Amino acid sequence: MxxxxxxxxxxxxxxxxxxxxxxxxxxxxxxxxxxxxxxxxxxxxxxxxxxxxxxxxxxxxxxxxxxxxxxxxxxxxxxxxxxxxxxxxxxxxxxxxxxxxxxxxxxxxxxxxxxxxxxxxxxxxxxxxxxxxxxxxxxxxxxxxxxxxxxxxxxxxxxxxxxxxxxxxxxxxxxxxxxxxxxxxxxxxxxxxxxxxxxxxxxxxxxxxxxxxxxxxxxxxxxxxxxxxxxxxxxxxxxxxxxxxxxxxxQHIECWTEKRRQVAAWYREELADTQLLLPEERDGVRHVYHLYVVRHRRRDQVLASLAEQGIHCGIHYPHPLSLAAPMRDSATVPYGLPLCSEVANEILSLPMFPEMTRQQVATVANAVRAFAPEEVAFR
Ligand SMILES: Cc1ncc(COP(=O)(O)O)c(C=O)c1O
CATH class of the missing domain: 3.40.640.10 (Type I PLP-dependent aspartate aminotransferase-like (Major domain))
Known part of the structure; x- marks a missing residue:
């Protein structure tokens, strides 16, 4: 690496x-x-x-x-x-x-x-x-x-x-x-x-x-x-x-949850000027950021670039459920899943855990900026 x-x-x-x-x-x-x-x-x-x-x-x-x-x-x-x-x-x-x-x-x-x-x-x-x-x-x-x-x-x-x-x-x-x-x-x-x-x-x-x-x-x-x-x-x-x-x-769950929310707030600040589409938090809800999922049209390239810079990301999940082999016969999809499919091609989960430091968040943001800085914003 x-x-x-x-x-x-x-x-x-x-x-x-x-x-x-x-x-x-x-x-x-x-x-x-x-x-x-x-x-x-x-x-x-x-x-x-x-x-x-x-x-x-x-x-x-x-x-x-x-x-x-x-x-x-x-x-x-x-x-x-x-x-x-x-x-x-x-x-x-x-x-x-x-x-x-x-x-x-x-x-x-x-x-x-x-x-x-x-x-x-x-x-x-x-x-x-x-x-x-x-x-x-x-x-x-x-x-x-x-x-x-x-x-x-x-x-x-x-x-x-x-x-x-x-x-x-x-x-x-x-x-x-x-x-x-x-x-x-x-x-x-x-x-x-x-x-x-x-x-x-x-x-x-x-x-x-x-x-x-x-x-x-x-x-x-x-x-x-x-x-x-x-x-x-x-x-x-x-x-x-x-x-x-x-x-x-x-004994720690509340403290760890607040730390996750703090990491998400840092990401919001640090990533504001990048090409990533950041997750929205609905009014009146407490999002507990099990995952911090962002979007980019050239997701696979962003993912490869981040991996090269030592930032390990995930995809949750890469395909709509309808494409899982056991679901092909057993599930019904009455109106298709166009948005699930679009999103599945664009999402990536950035590092997220309660002990993450502000410095680590800044490092992730710098790594994101290092990818194709000339590109226009996501939307
Ligand atoms: C949304 C969702 N539902 C169900 C499960 C199943 O949980 P488990 O892996 O404990 O069986 C998971 C986690 O793996 C999940 O993320």
């Missing part, structure tokens, strides 16, 4: 710095689990569930194996399956549509509003049929979807709402946390997420006690009592050792 200045490479995400901050606390918690041998559904899982429900402003949280399980169990708990349709955004991570397919329902993929990269509520309305049962808005990159408009449409058509908040821990609209707007909120604790375990983890949150009870059964082979299987459940429990990591990180 060629570096055009003397600074060290900047990773897309740096998990090592964060892990170092909590290592001692995590090890102490893990030692208790090891000594007690309560490896499955130990008290740390319950403790974390209580804390995370409180954090989201919901009555219940159920810890699960990962975020994909959270979406799948949410659909199962609402009785959605064969013959049903579930509407979601065409630009999400594959797991959102895959979970719908696991349930037996058909994913219906809808285009986005490029202003916030989230599902366009006006287009949801057009995609509703007599088989529609639910909407899964995705709070992509950490910016809340337009929940008031989505709630209004869902109520008018008798649809359930499952929020995919895998990238939106602590995101808010008018002070209310994402995950608490719909019938069920789904979270991932994949290591790189804003709240990430040291492996896989996930959870659902809800205010509905029946849904909560059902998901508690579903995650543990349908057992409330050992060896009594009330329904065809799964094995998708949050691991107790991962709950130790999450409990430890809960």
């Amino acid at each position: 060629v570096h055009k200045d003397n600074s060290s490479p900047i990773p897309l995400v740096d998990l090592v710095q964060q892990s170092r901050q909590i290592k001692e606390d995590v090890l102490r918690r893990m030692a208790d689990v090891i000594d007690s041998a309560r490896y499955i559904l130990g008290q740390e899982v319950r403790e974390f569930e209580e804390q995370f429900a409180g954090y989201c402003g919901t009555d219940h949280c159920i810890g699960l194996g990962n975020g994909t399980d959270a979406l799948h169990m949410a659909l199962r708990a609402l009785g959605i399956g064969e013959g049903d349709e579930v509407i979601t955004a065409g630009n999400s991570f594959a797991a959102t549509a895959f979970a719908i397919a696991y349930s037996g329902a058909r994913p219906v993929l809808v285009d986005i509003d490029p202003a916030d990269f989230n599902i366009d509520p006006d287009l949801i309305e057009h995609a509703i049929t007599d088989r529609s049962r639910a909407i899964i808005p995705v709070h992509l990159y950490g910016q809340p979807a337009q929940m008031a408009a989505i709630r209004e449409i869902a109520d008018r058509h008798g649809l359930r709402i499952i929020e995919d908040a895998a990238q939106a821990h602590g995101a808010e609209i008018g002070g209310q946390r994402c995950g608490s707007f719909g019938d069920i909120g789904c979270f991932s604790f994949y290591p790189g997420k804003n709240l990430g375990a040291f492996g896989d983890g996930g959870a659902v949150v809800t205010n509905d006690p029946e849904v909560a009870d059902k998901i508690r059964l579903l995650r543990n082979y349908g057992q409330k009592v050992k060896n009594r299987h009330d329904l065809l459940g799964y094995n998708c429990r949050l691991d107790t050792l991962q709950a130790c990591v999450l409990l430890s990180k809960m």
